[in-house]
Amino acid sequence: MAADAFVSQLNEQVAHEFAAHQQYVACAVHYDSETLPQLASFFYRQALEERDHAMMMIQYLLDADAEVVIPGVAAPQVGFSDVVAPVSLALAQERRVTEQINALAGTARDERDFTSEQFMQWFIKEQVEEVATMSDLLRVVQRSQDDPMEIENYMAREHPEAGGSDATAPHPAGG
Ligand SMILES: [Fe+2]
Numbered sequence: 001m002a003a004d005a006f007v008s009q010l011n012e013q014v015a016h017e018f019a020a021h022q023q024y025v026a027c028a029v030h031y032d033s034e035t036l037p038q039l040a041s042f043f044y045r046q047a048l049e050e051r052d053h054a055m056m057m058i059q060y061l062l063d064a065d066a067e068v069v070i071p072g073v074a075a076p077q078v079g080f081s082d083v084v085a086p087v088s089l090a091l092a093q094e095r096r097v098t099e100q101i102n103a104l105a106g107t108a109r110d111e112r113d114f115t116s117e118q119f120m121q122w123f124i125k126e127q128v129e130e131v132a133t134m135s136d137l138l139r140v141v142q143r144s145q146d147d148p149m150e151i152e153n154y155m156a157r158e159h160p161e162a163g164g165s166d167a168t169a170p171h172p173a174g175g
């Protein structure tokens with residue numbers, strides 16, 4: 001049985017993950033409209049990862065026989081002043097999500113809900129990667145903001161396509 005406090009906090013996190021999906025679609029569309037296809041493709045892929053995170057949490061709630069509340073989603077920011085702004089926003093978002101994920105693990109531990117605590121471990125590791133990726137990317141876009149084609153070349157070189165599937169990842173609902 002998952003602890004009630006954890007279940008309601010995880011349902012809130014589902015909403016944050018879907019909101020992150022919408023935000024990354026908005027970032028991708030911004031870059032697509034600026035004809036920066038590598039940056040656009042990176043953010044479309046990040047968006048799908050966020051949706052997967054939500055669906056993994058939904059599958060966990062289903063498996064735990066807990067109530068799942070599919071949320072409405074906060075509207076994303078859609079206007080960006082330059083090539084740097086979407087990446088700064090993304091880094092701030094990933095840092096915020098890292099705090100939320102750590103808080104979820106903390107609630108599970110406080111409730112002595114060790115199954116849920118273990119479920120959160122994959123997300124803790126995932127957040128380390130996502131914050132590192134976005135802070136690297138922020139340095140790159142800041143350095144080359146006057147020459148977006150440099151950024152596109154970097155993306156093509158360092159983030160060519162979706163990485164291989166992660167066998168340790170939780171199963172997403174419907175996946
Ligand atoms: Fe996420």
Ligand SMILES: [Fe+2]
Nearest residue numbers: 020050094130
């Ligand atoms: Fe993320």
